[in-house]
Amino acid sequence: xxxxxxxxxxxxxxxxxxxxxxxxxxxxxxxxxxxxxxxxxxxxxxxxxxxxxxxxxxxxxxxxxxxxxxxxxxxxxxxxxxxxxxxxxxxxxxxxxxxxxxxxxxxxxxxxxxxxxxxxxxxxxxxxxxxxxxxxxxxxxxxxxxxxxxxxxxxxxxxxxxxxxxxxxxxxxxxxxxxxxxxxxxxxxxxxxxxxxxxxxxxxxxxxxxxxxxxxxxxxxxxxxxxxxxxxxxxxxxxxxxxxxxxxxxxxxxxxxxxxxxxxxxxxxxxxxxxxxx
Numbered sequence: 001x002x003x004x005x006x007x008x009x010x011x012x013x014x015x016x017x018x019x020x021x022x023x024x025x026x027x028x029x030x031x032x033x034x035x036x037x038x039x040x041x042x043x044x045x046x047x048x049x050x051x052x053x054x055x056x057x058x059x060x061x062x063x064x065x066x067x068x069x070x071x072x073x074x075x076x077x078x079x080x081x082x083x084x085x086x087x088x089x090x091x092x093x094x095x096x097x098x099x100x101x102x103x104x105x106x107x108x109x110x111x112x113x114x115x116x117x118x119x120x121x122x123x124x125x126x127x128x129x130x131x132x133x134x135x136x137x138x139x140x141x142x143x144x145x146x147x148x149x150x151x152x153x154x155x156x157x158x159x160x161x162x163x164x165x166x167x168x169x170x171x172x173x174x175x176x177x178x179x180x181x182x183x184x185x186x187x188x189x190x191x192x193x194x195x196x197x198x199x200x201x202x203x204x205x206x207x208x209x210x211x212x213x214x215x216x217x218x219x220x221x222x223x224x225x226x227x228x229x230x231x232x233x234x235x236x237x238x239x240x241x242x243x244x245x246x247x248x249x250x251x252x253x254x255x256x257x258x259x260x261x262x263x264x265x266x267x268x269x270x271x272x273x274x275x276x277x278x
Contacts, residue, residue: 006091010037014045016085020047023257027231034222038092038142039227045072045089046106046135053113054181062114069107073164075101105130113183121187128166129159136162143224150221157216161228164209165235171202171254173241194251197249203243210236 017040018025037168052065075090092098109130112123119127136158144150170177170185177183178191189198199273209230217228234257242255249255 005169006087006123009087010040011090012084013037013040013088016040016044022105023234024231026232027227029227031227033225034277035142035227037088041088041092041140042098042135042142044076044085044139048085049107049110050131053110062111063112065107065114072103072107076103090140092138094237096145098138102134102137102141105134113181116183118184119187124185124187127185128163129144132162132166133159134162139224140226143221143228144265154216154219158215159220160209161213161217161232164206164213165204167206168235168239168242169211171199171206171250172238173255174250175252191251195248199247199250203239205241210239 014037017028021043024043028036031039038271049065049068052068053141055060056064071081071083071086071087073088075083076093078092079094080275081087081090091105105126107130109127116123137155140151140154140158152275163255174184174191174194184191186198186202189202214232217225217232220228226257238255241257242250245253245255
């Protein structure tokens with residue numbers, strides 16, 4: 001009956017993804033079926049680690065995060081965990097050779113959120129690599145299924161996509177990050193003086209990431225291409241809404257894409273993929 005336990009843990013990871021992110025859930029649903037559970041497993045792992053540092057305000061976050069880290073290592077070593085999230089993740093990590101070279105930078109970035117409220121250039125780059133780019137690389141490990149040559153060829157564009165997503169998240173959540181967590185991720189940016197010029201500089205950086213990422217998306221295996229492209233389309237739509245909003249609005253309001261619009265983006269993306277228009 002161990003297979004039932006494995007199935008339940010995978011379902012937990014799927015539930016976590018659906019409850020926390022409608023956009024990523026839509027993207028994962030259009031992956032070929034064998035890819036869905038592994039990507040859910042990755043998302044569940046990174047979501048719960050992020051949850052520790054972002055919302056467990058009345059708990060000892062540092063202790064909980066370190067325990068989560070050690071439990072992750074133990075799950076990877078033993079090939080089993082009684083934590084359903086870690087059980088689902090270790091299956092993926094061990095199956096697709098996702099090692100500590102990717103896992104440690106992610107957990108290190110989560111720990112940075114406990115110690116830093118303002119990020120200078122080097123910390124900013126390190127944080128984005130660990131919190132977002134390596135997550136893209138974990139997913140790429142699944143997409144290429146052991147083809148190391150393909151992984152090396154596509155890793156830079158995967159990093160660029162993760163970087164773009166994270167920077168958009170920083171813009172979207174700039175108010176809550178500052179007011180609820182005391183954080184400002186963009187180097188040299190003063191939340192209380194968030195100008196149109198500062199916003200434009202950040203947006204130019206994001207556009208460069210997106211432009212490079214798209215070249216890699218087009219080269220992904222067909223089993224993953226539409227799902228990643230849908231996430232790209234959703235985030236570019238969110239990016240456009242942010243670009244079209246004045247800096248004062250971005251600093252005071254969380255810009256979002258309506259759920260109905262997400263479904264429309266799924267349909268139009270599927271049509272583009274069907275006719276080779278990506």
